[in-house]
Amino acid sequence: MSTLKIINARLGDGSGNHELYVENGYFVAAFSPTTSAWQTLDLQGQLLLPGLIETHIHLDKACILQRCHLHEGTLSEAIAQTRAAKATFTEEDVYQRGAQVLEKAIVQGTTYMRTHVELDPQIGLIGFDAVRRLQADYAWAITLEICVFPQEGLLDNPGTEALLCHALENGATVLGGCPYMDSDPHGHIQRLFELAVRYDCDLDLHLDFDLNPEGMTVHEVARCTEQHGWGGRVTIGHVTKLSALPEAQLMALGRHLAKVGVQVTCLPSTDLFLTARDRFHNKPRGLAPLAPLHACGVTCSLSTNNIGNPFTPYGDASLVRQANLFANVSQLATVAELSQCLAWVSSESARMLRLKDYGLLPGCRADFIVFDAHSPAAVIAEISAPLMGFKGGRQTFSRPAGQLLRPQTVSRLTPA
Incomplete structure (x- = not known):
């Protein structure tokens, strides 16, 4: 299982700039003293929700x-x-x-x-x-x-x-x-x-x-x-x-x-x-x-x-x-x-389903997904698709956001 530090996450309550820690497949309050290396996931304000x-x-x-x-x-x-x-x-x-x-x-x-x-x-x-x-x-x-x-x-x-x-x-x-x-x-x-x-x-x-x-x-x-x-x-x-x-x-x-x-x-x-x-x-x-x-x-x-x-x-x-x-x-x-x-x-x-380790709190299994949406309600209203997902702290998929490919604007001052 990967050791992961998540930064700049926005949670379902609307609050942002959260840091979360994942070790041995579970969310933890802080890394163990023996942990010396980890991956960092910068969500840049994107919405983090449980799977x-x-x-x-x-x-x-x-x-x-x-x-x-x-x-x-x-x-x-x-x-x-x-x-x-x-x-x-x-x-x-x-x-x-x-x-x-x-x-x-x-x-x-x-x-x-x-x-x-x-x-x-x-x-x-x-x-x-x-x-x-x-x-x-x-x-x-x-x-x-x-x-x-x-x-x-x-x-x-x-x-x-x-x-x-x-x-x-x-x-x-x-x-x-x-x-x-x-x-x-x-x-x-x-x-x-x-x-x-x-x-x-x-x-x-x-x-x-x-x-x-x-x-x-x-x-x-x-x-x-x-x-x-x-x-x-x-x-x-x-x-x-x-x-x-x-x-x-x-x-x-x-x-x-x-x-x-x-x-x-x-x-x-x-x-x-x-x-x-x-x-x-x-x-x-x-x-x-x-x-x-x-x-x-x-x-x-x-x-x-x-x-x-x-x-x-x-x-x-x-x-x-x-x-x-x-x-x-x-x-x-x-x-x-x-x-x-x-x-x-x-x-x-x-x-x-009586799942005891579901959520984002320390002790919960690190099964989570990320949305480019401003709130949980917006996820449903806009039928948002998740951008990425993790199971036990390991990334399982990525779905980059769609990108418009605009035609280049040609200046009238440019010689033909």
Whole structure:
């Protein structure tokens, strides 16, 4: 690990001319007495922020759009099209597509990522084995946390649970779920909690993914979280049903989720693309309402979910772009609101993933990025791209600012 002295840094609170010290991959208050040499990084007033955190992405099924045929753009079509494409996956195929996304994410400033990996008797361990390789090969630039989940169902798909258990015993650290894919969603949820307790792992569930407020399973998740004492270890993603609730009902549910410790991830690009397909006019936005949930005390995050597949045909792995999209659709514009959007891809995401060494203080891992922006709010408002990034104090990428190449001005007094 490099020994690094950072000078003339501007921090997120607006203050400038800061000096920070990095030794053995971590920020320190000062170099140890035996340190006699270091590199100096002069930021010349540029903005220094901790690395961004992707809390919910699917590397195993990224970049397959050219293998699929979109007609309806619905969730059911996306599941069916991906299931068909998945039949042709090989470990090397998953590895190469996942690497494409990881490299994009790294240069967009992401230093930590939780990726969901599908396990079922059809795909077996192909995706898991590929992502395990990616986890090792890209550790120099990004920390990859693996969440295994039963996209094709759990109770109704014999053999899936054994695969999940195998993965949790061989490198996966988080267990996911898709209750809407089983005939007994509550039984699906209950079984996942039993497995989470057995393996002492966090849970991250795809949940309540439509705009009908009826049939919500979030209450069962909250009940099981409280029953098993799993507060702060349970995340629910999508939950677009929450956007269909009246304010009083939403706020009451938000306070309950905060009390029992259920966290919420919004996935703007996917949720905007897939939901409200049955509406021609007055289409609802349909995103999980993070601002009121945050006001209730719920830990929230924004994330990418999918890139280049039937669930989301778009994406460049920029969390700043996702935060800007959410701010735009949710009509968030004040400095405080935009700064909060940045927190939902950084500090709040770190809290969600229970990262203890995140930040810029002494003792924190030296994962940081640099922007040419005057404030954290401006990063989101202007969709700023990071100029450089560091993992454990080692530089992982550089992105020089664009430069105009103006034509030379020819003086009229110059002889022809």
